[in-house]
Amino acid sequence: MSTYNKVLNDLAPKKFSKIGVVWVAVLSVVTLLGIIAYIDQIINGMKVTNLRDYALWGVYISNFVFFVATSFVGAITASILRLTRRKWRTPLVRIAEMVSVACIAMAGLTIILDMGRPDRLHYLFMYPRLQSPITWDVLIITIYLTFSILLLYIPNIPDFALLKKYYQHKPKWSKFYAFLAINWRGTEKQKKVHEKTIQVLAVTMIPLALILQTIDAWLFSTTFRIGWDSPNLGAYFIAGAFVAGTAALIATAFVVRKFYNMHEYITEKHFDKLGRLLVLACLVYLYFNISEYLIPAYKSTQGEIDHINEMFFGHFAWMFWFVVGGGLILPAILLLYRRMRKPFPLFIIAILVVVTSWWKRYVIVTPTMLSPLLPKQGVSEDWSSYFPSLHEWLITGATLAMALLIITILMRFVPVIPIQRTLDENGITNDENDDKN
Amino acid sequence: MEDKDKNSRRKFLDSSLKLGLMGVVGGAIATKLVDATAQEGEKVKVLTQDGHVVEVDSNTIRKVANKHAAGLKKEYNVREGFPGRKFVMVIDLAKCKNALKCTEACNAGHNIMGQNAWLKVYKMQNNKDTSPYWQPVQCQHCDQPACVTVCPVDATFKRRDGIVLIDNERCIGCRFCMAACPYSVRVFNWEQPNQPALPEGYEYTPDHAGLPSKMGTVDKCDFCPHEIAKGDLPFCVTACPQGVFYFGDIYEDTVTNGEETVKFSKLIKDKAGYRLLENLGTDPSVYYLPPVDRLVDFHDADYNFEQVQYISIPNTEN
Numbered sequence: 001m002s003t004y005n006k007v008l009n010d011l012a013p014k015k016f017s018k019i020g021v022v023w024v025a026v027l028s029v030v031t032l033l034g035i036i037a038y039i040d041q042i043i044n045g046m047k048v049t050n051l052r053d054y055a056l057w058g059v060y061i062s063n064f065v066f067f068v069a070t071s072f073v074g075a076i077t078a079s080i081l082r083l084t085r086r087k088w089r090t091p092l093v094r095i096a097e098m099v100s101v102a103c104i105a106m107a108g109l110t111i112i113l114d115m116g117r118p119d120r121l122h123y124l125f126m127y128p129r130l131q132s133p134i135t136w137d138v139l140i141i142t143i144y145l146t147f148s149i150l151l152l153y154i155p156n157i158p159d160f161a162l163l164k165k166y167y168q169h170k171p172k173w174s175k176f177y178a179f180l181a182i183n184w185r186g187t188e189k190q191k192k193v194h195e196k197t198i199q200v201l202a203v204t205m206i207p208l209a210l211i212l213q214t215i216d217a218w219l220f221s222t223t224f225r226i227g228w229d230s231p232n233l234g235a236y237f238i239a240g241a242f243v244a245g246t247a248a249l250i251a252t253a254f255v256v257r258k259f260y261n262m263h264e265y266i267t268e269k270h271f272d273k274l275g276r277l278l279v280l281a282c283l284v285y286l287y288f289n290i291s292e293y294l295i296p297a298y299k300s301t302q303g304e305i306d307h308i309n310e311m312f313f314g315h316f317a318w319m320f321w322f323v324v325g326g327g328l329i330l331p332a333i334l335l336l337y338r339r340m341r342k343p344f345p346l347f348i349i350a351i352l353v354v355v356t357s358w359w360k361r362y363v364i365v366t367p368t369m370l371s372p373l374l375p376k377q378g379v380s381e382d383w384s385s386y387f388p389s390l391h392e393w394l395i396t397g398a399t400l401a402m403a404l405l406i407i408t409i410l411m412r413f414v415p416v417i418p419i420q421r422t423l424d425e426n427g428i429t430n431d432e433n434d435d436k437n
Numbered sequence: 438m439e440d441k442d443k444n445s446r447r448k449f450l451d452s453s454l455k456l457g458l459m460g461v462v463g464g465a466i467a468t469k470l471v472d473a474t475a476q477e478g479e480k481v482k483v484l485t486q487d488g489h490v491v492e493v494d495s496n497t498i499r500k501v502a503n504k505h506a507a508g509l510k511k512e513y514n515v516r517e518g519f520p521g522r523k524f525v526m527v528i529d530l531a532k533c534k535n536a537l538k539c540t541e542a543c544n545a546g547h548n549i550m551g552q553n554a555w556l557k558v559y560k561m562q563n564n565k566d567t568s569p570y571w572q573p574v575q576c577q578h579c580d581q582p583a584c585v586t587v588c589p590v591d592a593t594f595k596r597r598d599g600i601v602l603i604d605n606e607r608c609i610g611c612r613f614c615m616a617a618c619p620y621s622v623r624v625f626n627w628e629q630p631n632q633p634a635l636p637e638g639y640e641y642t643p644d645h646a647g648l649p650s651k652m653g654t655v656d657k658c659d660f661c662p663h664e665i666a667k668g669d670l671p672f673c674v675t676a677c678p679q680g681v682f683y684f685g686d687i688y689e690d691t692v693t694n695g696e697e698t699v700k701f702s703k704l705i706k707d708k709a710g711y712r713l714l715e716n717l718g719t720d721p722s723v724y725y726l727p728p729v730d731r732l733v734d735f736h737d738a739d740y741n742f743e744q745v746q747y748i749s750i751p752n753t754e755n
Binding site: 052053056057114115127128222224225369373374377 | 654
């Protein structure tokens with residue numbers, strides 16, 4: 001068997017293994033539970049959540065911010081690493097794009113789950129007000145989703161053409177890929193247009209990604225609330241997205257490598273590079289964290305210092321230190337050692353960072369909601385405090401499961417590693433190629 | 438319920454005062470009052486344009502042509518408000534003793550209850566050495582309303598007469614306005630509101646919030662345009678036994694608490710009135726008078742708005 005065929009065999013999408021089937025089943029069940037909980041929320045109102053007039057935003061919003069942040073990974077690999085000509089990104093770029101598409105799609109869905117009247121969703125388009133950061137968010141999420149899908153699809157066109165040929169013995173599949181390949185023949189002219197399109201998309205993606213994260217931050221910083229009212233919040237969110245996105249990519253890449261047997265393509269070298277990238281991300285984010293907390297603490301204005309005390313030593317202390325210690329400081333130190341950047345230890349650290357990234361958003365949203373500018377008085381305990389209810393956990397769990405489900409299903413049909421580019425970069429050609437092109 | 442409602446709302450105007458109110462409620466309403474109440478030879482108090490209360494014989498009162506009348510007779514539009522009006526409220530903290538009659542009357546008048554109250558009274562203490570005081574807080578009807586700016590669908594809006602309202606048939610329930618409001622005065626209908634039935638044929642208007650409240654939308658103090666239209670004062674103003682709340686029109690420069698009618702600018706100047714969180718630049722329409730020379734001593738109280746249930750709830754178990 002020629003190298004060409006081996007690469008094709010290795011990288012062509014495969015049927016789910018037994019574990020894959022179980023994985024999809026589990027995710028589907030979790031999703032179903034969430035759908036049931038959501039239907040109950042629609043019928044009985046948001047009373048089923050633990051949200052009340054003080055904690056009026058909670059886990060749905062922090063989960064939304066997490067998804068938006070994680071979707072940044074597509075821009076990192078497909079654009080930033082592309083423009084800085086990091087060749088090692090090749091086997092990771094598709095995985096990153098898949099994570100990105102899944103996360104931004106789920107971000108759009110999650111924000112709807114938080115709406116009191118989802119039946120009036122179309123009002124956002126019928127009566128839009130440009131002053132509202134929500135309108136900006138609706139616009140940028142739709143645009144970013146479109147670009148993410150294009151950036152996943154267009155570079156894949158040559159691969160779809162390869163798969164069309166590869167599946168000649170399975171006409172149904174061959175037809176499916178032929179449809180996706182939109183008559184790709186690999187002519188010089190096509191290649192030129194193709195390359196140019198990707199370049200344009202990749203460059204456009206960078207401002208879009210920065211705008212997306214910034215608008216997401218502006219949802220908070222355009223208010224007067226303690227802890228959100230910071231001009232720095234946009235940059236802070238971009239840095240946070242860099243961390244969450246990189247960690248999500250590492251975790252996904254590890255799983256793909258293990259279950260699709262991609263050890264030859266995603267090597268230890270790749271994990272080493274990603275580990276270094278994560279250290280950089282953590283340090284940058286740590287910088288913004290320090291400035292977000294140190295300066296208000298230094299000035300100690302009344303509201304700010306109460307808020308910070310609550311966070312550092314009070315009710316939210318365990319979450320806060322878990323997030324900052326476990327999600328930023330610890331990874332930044334551990335990953336300085338080469339041993340820790342080996343795939344498995346790095347995977348464990350990446351999982352830790354993803355989990356703390358999720359909680360980080362919770363720590364950004366909830367304590368601020370519970371520190372209003374006027375006193376909280378005359379309300380019962382369940383109004384003046386907040387922890388998500390079972391409904392909220394089920395629905396949030398379902399959104400996370402759906403994101404993983406989207407990634408899993410994409411991997412079933414789309415090559416997780418670019419085939420054509422792997423061939424090109426290694427100088428492998430098809431010896432038996434009888435194509436006249 | 439209706440009887441209780443009428444009783445609790447004290448008759449704040451006797452016939453002689455009704456003319457005094459003219460300057461406050463003004464317009465077509467006041468004209469009606471003149472015709473209905475002035476009797477021959479009776480002395481009535483009226484407010485002059487420069488803010489003095491003078492006594493005149495009712496026989497001498499004549500309607501004069503109002504050159505601004507054409508402007509005032511514009512058709513009423515719920516998103517524009519009462520033409521030529523700009524409402525303002527003054528809350529005298531020196532008089533408040535936390536009787537919660539305001540909350541009670543507001544709840545009753547708008548079919549709201551419990552912790553969802555739109556008007557809440559907070560115990561304030563600026564620092565540990567200063568004396569505590571009670572501070573009623575409801576929607577401040579800001580001239581630069583943060584809530585209106587962030588609304589993505591134009592559900593909450595600012596009118597020319599100063600009132601900020603919510604169209605709960607437009608609201609999508611994103612709660613951004615609640616996050617944006619620095620006074621935390623907005624409430625959300627987390628469940629299907631349990632409210633008395635509305636009169637047959639009643640048509641919803643944002644003018645009378647709470648009639649009805651809708652699940653999944655935001656509610657708040659509406660400054661009672663439904664009462665203003667009738668020539669009455671907002672529920673909280675009439676209900677307060679202490680006369681804490683003054684309501685009026687900033688263009689006419691008068692406010693009344695139902696007992697006394699005073700010049701707004703003078704009141705604010707003499708008593709060093711201020712607004713809440715003035716530094717934020719929200720430019721509220723509600724002014725506060727500092728809690729000095731108090732009429733009543735401060736008595737601490739612990740209460741939960743959950744207990745402030747003032748509307749009779751229909752039996753829904755059928």
